[in-house]
Amino acid sequence: MALEHAILVSLLEQPGSGYELARRFERSIGYFWTATHQQIYRVLKRMESDCWIDVREVPQQGRPDKREYSVAALGRTALSAWLHEPIEPESVRHDLAVKIRGAAFDDPAALIREVERYHEAHTDRLARYLAGERRDFTGPKAPRASGPPDAGRELQHVVLRGGIAYERMQLAWLEDVLATLRRLVPAR
Numbered sequence: 001m002a003l004e005h006a007i008l009v010s011l012l013e014q015p016g017s018g019y020e021l022a023r024r025f026e027r028s029i030g031y032f033w034t035a036t037h038q039q040i041y042r043v044l045k046r047m048e049s050d051c052w053i054d055v056r057e058v059p060q061q062g063r064p065d066k067r068e069y070s071v072a073a074l075g076r077t078a079l080s081a082w083l084h085e086p087i088e089p090e091s092v093r094h095d096l097a098v099k100i101r102g103a104a105f106d107d108p109a110a111l112i113r114e115v116e117r118y119h120e121a122h123t124d125r126l127a128r129y130l131a132g133e134r135r136d137f138t139g140p141k142a143p144r145a146s147g148p149p150d151a152g153r154e155l156q157h158v159v160l161r162g163g164i165a166y167e168r169m170q171l172a173w174l175e176d177v178l179a180t181l182r183r184l185v186p187a188r
Helices: 003-013 018-027 037-049 073-083 095-105 108-137 151-184
Strands: 053-058 066-071
Touching: 003 018, 003 037, 003 053, 003 066, 003 073, 018 037, 018 066, 037 053, 066 073, 095 108, 095 151, 108 151
Parallel strands: none
Antiparallel strands: 053 066
């Protein structure tokens, strides 16, 4: 996937400025596709010159006008073509897994703090995902059971549920790793 596709999806969900788009990447899209503000603005410029997005100037009081981006017909066509292309399943590259295997040739205790740090990071990410799910998919904002389904919301939620399941799986594995490392460390 190219950053262009993630931007097209985000702009189809809701048009916005480059700043607003970057904030969305920090809050939700960035959980599975990261990009810096500079990368986003660089790609927006290229997408504008390729006629994938439309831009309109939005006047603001007391501040410079902002540029609001939306998806143009060529952008929809590009996204549609990409959606119909097959993609290869992703390979896992996991530095921590290599370090864990390498600990057999050094001191397994040396990795405990690093695995604990990973565990904290995944615990925090899971908490953010669960908070986002509560905020966006329960209560008054929850997709309604009556009436036609909202495909956008349903698909956003299924991606979020995948992230929640992934983080839970990572935490279970990291707890297993910690238990194994601690079992291998001689009592002092």
